[in-house]
Amino acid sequence: MVALMPKESHQFEKLSRDYRPLLLSLARKLSSRGSVEPEDLVQETLARALQEFDKLASASDAARRGWLCTTLTNRFFDLYRQRRAEQEQLPGLRLVQSEAVSPEEGLEEKWGEFSSEQFRAAVGRLKPKHREAYELHAQGLRYREIAQKLGVPTGTVGAWISEARRELRGLLTEADQGRRS
Template identity: 25%
Template structure:
């Protein structure tokens, strides 16, 4: 039997497969998807079907295995993504307020820390933080490359000391 004849033959079983798919999925749309997947796999693997055997049974096994595999995939996803804790609007508001307050204090501390650093250290550090490369900073400030690296290192060290309370 060629591909076209095989496709015509298996399409006759779609209603029967749908009835069984409803029993598996208990949802009409999911059942339609399962039947479609089954028929596609049946067409794709038609070379594996032995003529003279039960085609309806062969398709049913494909459908059952497809459903089981999909069920296992879904179960694995649910294990990874747990929804044990319900998140209420009140919890989100409290969390957002806490985060906003913490962020405000942290930004104030960072600003104070930057102000405490000597300008010759903070300017190269800010440029580096903005994404400039050491060479670009050296060229822009007209200072040696080694000096740029030293100033950035000193700025980091000063910030670490000033912001040590935020270390975990």
């Protein structure tokens, strides 16, 4: 968290008051279709402004205005792309969910046949990004937390974990068939 001196704190409050109407107007225009909450965009923009306040404090009014509007617009596009990616992943996630709810004939019994070592070996053979996302999820992190940790959109994390499960299913099925031969 950024700690401001009393004078800087007063300056930041003034900056927030002065630019909030402009930012809220821009956020409402960008969010007109309801995909992103305007108030959230403004709050996130002001939070970033607080982190960069040492630079913004000495900038001209035009430079501050440009930085704030650009930051808000970029954040909007980030959130829009993230939500679009999540929506695109929904059919695949529903498929994974339906497979988990109604497993294929005999698949449930097969999973119990693999030792922890075999499972860890299969996880070790996953593609690096898939493995990292899968392991973080297995540790109990939520998709959003994993996304922040890896610096990628939440939808990407969902896709990677889904692909990791698919790869694991293939690797373990392959191992099972190798055992039977």
